Amino acid sequence: MITKFIYRTGLVMISGFPFFGQAQTLVEFDPSCVRYINQTTELDRSKYFNIHSSGNDAEHTALYQDYNVGQGRGFWGAFSAAKQQTGEVGEYPSLKTGDQSLRPVNRKIGTEHPSSAFKDGMDIEKAGDWAVNYFNYWVSDEERPEYFEVMNEPFVHAKDFYQGGWNNDENQRIKRQMAELYASVGRKMNQAPSLANMKVIGYSSAWPSMELQDFGHWNDNMQLFMDIAGEEMHAFATHLYDGVNVEGQDNKRSGSNAEAILDLIENYSYIKWDEVKPHAISEYGAIEKGYGDDYSDLASIQTVRSINHILFSLLEREDRMEISIPFITGKAQWHINEANNYQPYQAVLWKPTNIGEPNPAGWEYTPRIHFYELWKEVRGNRVWVKSNNPDIQVQAFLEGKKVFLALNNLDDQEQQIQLSNFAKVETSAVTTKRLKIYADQLPEMSEEEATTIPAALTMVAGETLVMEITLAEAPSASNTVHTKHYYSKQYLQTIVQGEAIAYSFGGVEKSADGYAYLRMSIGRKHDRSKQPVVMVNGHEVAVPDNWKGYDQANREDFFGMIEIPVPYAFLQEENEVSVTFPDSNGRISSLILQVHSFDEPQQQLVVGLKDKSKNQNGFKFYPNPTERMLSISWDKELGDDDPQVNLYSQEGFEIRAMQTKFLPQKALLDLGDLRPGLYTAYIHMGGQSAYGKVIKK
Structure with missing residues (x-):
């Protein structure tokens, strides 16, 4: 979208409260x-900087060492091995017995194609027993993955397992069976002490357009999976891809859409289990269109832009992130054949030095190496x-x-x-x-x-x-900021014109200073409002008209997360929030309170200039710090339309023992009776608002 930015000339504003419509x-x-x-x-690189491969040849080994990269994901596991030996899905070799000691694992994902793991009417208990036996006795310590993703993108293949054309009831029946297979495998492996180091993840969502059919897509896919198998999953696996089209408009998940998808999964996890189970983003990147059928470096690099966009979002969730794998594959030699004109697979990190010939003469990096080059240190x-x-x-x-x-x-x-x-x-x-x-x-x-x-x-x-x-020298820690997320038990709330939707956030911890946001995710038609009236503990907060990424105009619906700044002073231990839209349609999929709390006042965000210091909305707070009188003045063009002035303690309580005098383009606040400390001054007038941090000496 076309974004709007601000200048900050004096640091007297609460951090986190941008005013929109300015320049930088x-x-x-x-x-x-x-x-x-x-x-x-601490940054755990193994959660982020991986390759979608589990190769161990010379080129892979050099990558791991030179670029500080880990193995990521490979297609092989218990069910592929069984099919190879028995020739039939759902039939397994005789189970072995033996040592039950704790098995070591390697930090990578093992997954399989649904055609190797699933068939209609299969015995899921038998399948779970086989998975446990396989990972105990049939693989070496070097081969055993830390994560087992039972099937790759199973639900999009549900139609392959029943006869005839599309049938929604049949499709749902197959998806339920697939989820039950996941549940059985997860339960059996969780009950095996020897496999305590392994984690079952799923379901590997290929197309997480949660908002479609008034969130019917969510109900019939991820919610269905979480309801059936979620209890046994260590993490929920999702694939996030931008669509990059050189001949038309891009269709992106990176930005607000990806944030809304992951927030909805987290919120529902909290509702079901009173905890947020982590994510496993087992593929992410971009799908390129319009670059031709043959491999090209220009097409190859497009995904790296999307990988970086999505990576920043995932880095903000490290506490809730189990592992993520950018879709950058190894050599994919299976693709170099006559049918593909001996071209490399588009997603590869290595391409042959003699593209177009049957036998690779050597290997060189594709432009996707730039991702690892950028982040390696x-x-x-x-x-x-x-x-x-x-x-x-x-x-x-x-x-x-x-x-x-x-x-x-x-x-x-x-x-x-x-x-x-x-x-x-x-x-x-x-x-x-x-x-x-x-x-x-x-x-x-x-x-x-x-x-x-x-x-x-x-x-x-x-x-x-x-x-x-x-x-010049290593800094000593002078302060600490704690970022915490608070969830409610409400989700997928229907939006009705003029009707307030209520949320509660309890147990909120505050400290000396901070800032906060409400992460509001909505799914609505594009002509519907994205700026509701939001009240926090009785105080109205402004909803911005900007969000992460583009405007989503080429998507059927808008589905994205919008960050709403909340004055830290408004927060209490127990918080009541209401959201009221001026029109009907769509849903608030999730509302999450994100709070950043400093152990000590963040001085550069608090102390303004000793003289007049103008903030972004044409208001001035001065002097700051002050021993007694605080002046709030404003530009003449704002007029004097019934100004409202409030003062709040850092605990969020309104200060009433304060005299206020109004003059033309100015308000005078007498702080003489207040104890020294940090306060928040608020002014609202003529449709404009400003918040200022104030130090009372």
């Missing part, structure tokens, strides 16, 4: 502030970084003197980015890797050396960059 993205950064997502701070613990624009995704990690700062442009337009507070960071070296991917020309992968961090950046559409910043 602001990225803020503090390498001395450690960040936790729930209990997780990134490691460490999370540190605080924040973008005020949902289309500019950010991540930052610290190890010793090294900071790894990553930015990604989800937008289809070039973006200007201001780097705030970066000039305060003393550096000795800065290496910047930039990957620019185009629809109609080969990519640009560059590496630049400098001694300081730039004050501003320009990023082209879809660009990803990673800075490796060497600090």
Whole structure:
């Protein structure tokens, strides 16, 4: 979508409250502030930087060593092995007996085609017993995967297992049986102490268009699977793909759509089990169209743009992420045959040096290596970084003197980015890797050396960059920010014009300072409103008109997650939220409260200038800090239309012991009776609102 950005000239605003309609993205950064997502701070590379292959030849071994990459996923398992030996699906070799000691595993996914694992009317108990026996006695320690994904994308193959044309009842009957097979295998393996290191995941959703048929797709697929097999699953497997079409409009999941899909799965997991089971994104990337039938480097690189877009979303869920596999395959030599004109498979990481000939003379990397090149050094613990624009995704990690700062442009337009507070960071070296991917020309992968961090950046559409910043000295931790997610027991709420939809969020933990968002995911027709009236504990909060990624106009419905900033002062331990739309149609699929809490006040977000400091909406809060009087003034064009001023403690309580005097274009607040501390001032007037952090000396 066409995004809207802001300038921030004085740091007196609550972090996380962008005002829309201005000019530039602001990225803020503090390498001395450690960040936790729930209990997780260290980047676990094995969750993200893998290849969709389990090869062990010379080229694979070099990749693992040179690029810090792990094995990801391979097509072989208990049922393929049984079919190979017995010649029939559902028939298994005689079971072995023996040692019951704990079996070691290798961090990769083993999966199988449904045609090797499933048939209508099969004995699922027998299948579960065979899976346990196979992984105990029929594979070597080197071959045994940590994850068993019983079938790859089974539900899209349900139609292959009954006679005649399409029949929805038959399709649902087969899908239920498939889910029951998953449940049996999961239950049997979970009950086997020798396989305690293995995890069953599923169902490997190929087409997670949850919103279709008023969320009938969700009901008939992922919800059905979770209801039948979810109890026995360690993680829920989903495939996320952008559609990249050089001849027409792209159809993307990256951005708000992928966020809404994963949020719905998490919310339903919480409803069923009072816990959020993790994700296993066993494939993700892009499906290219319009580049011809033969392999091309231009087509090959398109998926890397989408992989980076989706990766940033997955990095924000590390505490709920079991494993993810970008769809970058090995050599796929099965594809090099006469029927395919001896062309390599489009998804490969290695292509023959003699494309078009039957026997590869050697192997060289395809442009997909740029993904691993870009990220190969990134490691460490999370540190605080924040973008005020949902289309500019950010991540930052610290190890010793090294900071790894990553930015990604989800937008289809070039973006200007201001780097705030970066000039305060003393550096000795800065290496910047930039990957620019185009629809109609080969990519640009560059590496630049400098001694300081730039004050501003320009990023082209879809660009990803990673800075490796060497600090003058390793920073000591001066603060910690904890990111936590709170779920409600409501989901898939029908939207009716003028009717408030209520949500409750309990047990919310607050600290000295912070910011928060409501993650509102909605599925609606495109002509319906995306900006409801949202009330948090009786206070109205503004809903932005921007979200991650594009506008989804070429999809049948809009299905996406919109982040709604919530003043930290509005939050309490127990919270009541209402959402009211001005029109009917569609559903709120999930509403999740995301809270970022600092152990200590985040001074650069609180202390403004000693003189007047103008915020984004034409309001000024000054002086800040103040010993007694706080002035809030505003631009003349805003008028004096019945201004409303409130003051809140950091615990979220409204301060009533305060005198307020109104003058033309100004409000004077007497804070003399308040104890020293941090407060939030709020002003609403003429359809405009502003929030300011205030320190009372």
